[in-house]
Amino acid sequence: MEMTKEEIEQLSKKQPILRVAPQMRDLNNNGHIFGGWVLSQMDIAGGIVAAQVAQGSTATVAIEAMEFITPILPRDLISVYVNVAKIGRTSITLCVDVIASRNRGDEQVAVTRGTFHFVALDENARPRPIPEESRAIYLDGK
Numbered sequence: 001m002e003m004t005k006e007e008i009e010q011l012s013k014k015q016p017i018l019r020v021a022p023q024m025r026d027l028n029n030n031g032h033i034f035g036g037w038v039l040s041q042m043d044i045a046g047g048i049v050a051a052q053v054a055q056g057s058t059a060t061v062a063i064e065a066m067e068f069i070t071p072i073l074p075r076d077l078i079s080v081y082v083n084v085a086k087i088g089r090t091s092i093t094l095c096v097d098v099i100a101s102r103n104r105g106d107e108q109v110a111v112t113r114g115t116f117h118f119v120a121l122d123e124n125a126r127p128r129p130i131p132e133e134s135r136a137i138y139l140d141g142k
């Protein structure tokens, strides 16, 4: 579902998990940024939040509902925002939004969003229960 202008404005006032400038090597043949590049930035940002929630190691188990809304352009600065949507027994569901800032920050554009699922891992790389206190901290009444 596309974000409204107001939603984009609200989001871009928050602190992103990552803020990155794509490089020329990240361009595809259309002169836009590769989908795979932005996907990896989203996975990195999601992994940072998932590790905080899980208080330890996590792995990406699934990515769904990816939407490439509009192309990322060479001089865009992208910000990746992460919202904890759900905490299961061992899994964490995150909504990840990417906003591109262009024209020296005059324009904020929602470029990509997706739902990422991470699993907390134990020392044998098997699913581990999420610490109880994380629910109160990260779900904030959801």
Ligand SMILES: CC(C)(COP(=O)(O)OP(=O)(O)OC[C@H]1O[C@@H](n2cnc3c(N)ncnc32)[C@H](O)[C@@H]1OP(=O)(O)O)[C@@H](O)C(=O)NCCC(=O)NCCS
Residues within 6 Å of the ligand: 059, 060, 061, 062, 087, 088, 089, 090, 091, 092, 117, 119, 125, 126, 127
């Ligand atoms: C993550 C991994 C350890 C999970 O093992 P598993 O045997 O599938 O574990 P389970 O079936 O017990 O599922 C664990 C949790 O993940 C959730 N899950 C599993 N597959 C899922 C999927 N496709 N989508 C959403 N959630 C999923 C389960 O619902 C469960 O959540 P809950 O405990 O909160 O109810 C295993 O799939 C794995 O190692 N995958 C590779 C991870 C990786 O290398 N990622 C990097 C990307 S290359």
